[in-house]
Amino acid sequence: MSGFDKVVHSYDEAMQGLTDGMTIVAGGFGICGIPENLINQIKKMGVKGLTIASNNCGVDGFGLGVLLEDKQIKTMIASYVGENKLFEQQMMSGELEVILTPQGTLAEKMRAAGAGIPAFYTATGYGTPIAEGKEVREFNGRHYVLEEAIKADFAIVKAWKADRYGNAIYRHTAMNFNPMAATAGKITVMEVEEIVEPGELDPTQVHTPGIYVDRLIQGTFEKRIERRTVRSA
């Protein structure tokens, strides 16, 4: 079905329309399951003043870290950002605004955006600096903080396999934030290791239905490992 074929054939095409000052949500945890090539394309495009919501900001020279090199990120929304010297420098100098957000709250903010829920209450962060300026309300004797959805102009996600309609499955824990990020973009761009034909994936086993995916591209991935821990066989 032509209208449902989401496949694009170049990274230029994949990220077309991204402009200065836009907001992006990105899948990935650490550098596991990150849309490596889409990030590199953003670097190549040179767009500036980006707001990026992602659990982490990559490492020096890989993942979202590469967008720091030319100071493309204005605001970073993340739960943990400690693996990156350039990040530290730009944060310290005030060039980079950082909005630290608890990991579960960040995941739920992305889900909420995709699910048409503008805000929800969570106990996470009550009584901490995170709750400052936010509404606190009591339900059944406990205190909860009101948190709002994060909607983005673009979502960039990485899946394992997808069919041409964008129905996707993730591999192991490379799933992480990708399924929620996929729902939160006005335009969702997905890169995958393999594109298959519709009908090859079991409908009940699809993690991200194709309705969320606007553009789909097959790429090759370095899949760098952040902490290589092994035991002897």
Next chain:
Amino acid sequence: MSGFDKVVHSYDEAMQGLTDGMTIVAGGFGICGIPENLINQIKKMGVKGLTIASNNCGVDGFGLGVLLEDKQIKTMIASYVGENKLFEQQMMSGELEVILTPQGTLAEKMRAAGAGIPAFYTATGYGTPIAEGKEVREFNGRHYVLEEAIKADFAIVKAWKADRYGNAIYRHTAMNFNPMAATAGKITVMEVEEIVEPGELDPTQVHTPGIYVDRLIQGTFEKRIERRTVRSA
């Protein structure tokens, strides 16, 4: 692992602890994917004054409909209840309280309960009788209604296959409300068509992780069809 083996061997054991006046969430849409035998067990136990949250209330003589026969249900929380003469009678006579809840809101209320979210905002129902007495708030120029989670004493769900640890997969659209219901009970009881050994289900393909399941039982199912529609081959 003994501590993670959720299998019980009788329906008496499966529903042990259910008493008068408790709240139950139940999976199923119409009579598709309903925990038939757990419902029959509740009928057999004769407990009364139940509050039940389920999208529908079965049909006359099958599914949750059987709990009307001995007037076991005090309050029904559902989105659509039109398939049931006994239901109508008891609703008209005032014996049965009915809290009609939009289908998506009902699904999200169950998810919220399991996810530790006491309340969320939704546009659904704004300006309708459903919003009466509820807080309405504006986000980005639209109006939303505050809806609270539905937590239950027992959740009763039906899956296709589960391993002994309670990791479960659903079959086709018999999934429906079951995954959320499974998260919303203080005690979650799951009945399945087949119990398999741990390791037989692909970890990324598990729909309901075993952490949500307290008791697991293998049953046989009638699987009645509500609207049998066929085409000629």
Next chain:
Amino acid sequence: MTLSREQMAQRVARELKDGYYVNLGIGIPTLVANYIPEGIEVMFQSENGLLGMGAYPTEEELDADLINAGKETVTTIKGASIFSSSDSFAMIRGGHVDFTVLGAFEVDVQGNIASWMVPGKLIKGMGGAMDLVAAAPNIIVIMTHADKYGNSKLLDHCALPLTGAGCIKRVLTDLAYLEIENGAFILKERAPGVSVEEIVSKTAGKLIVPDHVPEMTF
């Protein structure tokens, strides 16, 4: 001539575009699936958790575990996906479904819709209708223009309890296709052989009639 049920479905189907994800309500909306224009393809969402709903099953395919939101047995197309009710309504509530077709008792010039409750009559429930009308960016209501006593169902203010507020922009009746804009119905097309006068006489809500109102063709 008023439009038949089939013609109403056919007219609505002309609003479909290639690649639309579509949710069809129960009743006449279901018939829309039979009139998809040539050269375009759409995918049907069923709110019980299915995207890519196919035809009714053959006797051999019949499966109690595979039904649509109308509780009818169905099949899936290649490239379908199946998910939970909360994921299904996340999809709906989040505005991802492109096009929704629903029936109604009344609509009004504010885009309000009443479709689920008649006080004094047995109330069966709203099902997913309140979620659908609050969410879809693109809804068409299909309904008869007037009730069997001739009373208009296109009003200045809905009299019945609402299903949703300010969410309807397009209405197809057995007499006309109308759009709702700035507190009025705009008469866009009329059924073959139906006069503008008849439509005016059966529309209780504020109606704007352009100079030329084309006749539908089938």
Next chain:
Amino acid sequence: MTLSREQMAQRVARELKDGYYVNLGIGIPTLVANYIPEGIEVMFQSENGLLGMGAYPTEEELDADLINAGKETVTTIKGASIFSSSDSFAMIRGGHVDFTVLGAFEVDVQGNIASWMVPGKLIKGMGGAMDLVAAAPNIIVIMTHADKYGNSKLLDHCALPLTGAGCIKRVLTDLAYLEIENGAFILKERAPGVSVEEIVSKTAGKLIVPDHVPEMTF
């Protein structure tokens, strides 16, 4: 003798019960996995979306797509499940994880915990810690009793910005195991050879010392 890191892990492991779903923080908490008492089995949750985390992989098993919340490569046990971050934190936030072990900079008699931010120092973020402390019905904090200058980390009021308010009930330090109740630390056990006096002198927050304080054995 103060407890070694290994002894702290070993002591906490004694709180585990058969069938517990457990989330271990980074650092000493991770070591708890090495001391699961005989006859019981627990399952580890890693908040990046894995329930049923196994050992580190062999060279052959190594897979960049399978990591834990500490970003280390891991394996899965039989009966594991893998899910999204929102599903993982739904599991955590909903109170389904039985037992959580975390490090901290400070705890106080109100059960407050500070573990993520030291003003003036580089702030790396809270990761999942705020979600974990707000959610788990059952948390043990592992920490040294005092900092390297001898200043107590068990306070009447945390001085550092909080990670969570009123959520900690149990603390294991290198000197003692304590519970928090009604605005005070209750000294439950002391490390082998550590005197009650030393613990008292190094506890700044209100401390209740029972008549008998048993010594831990290893």
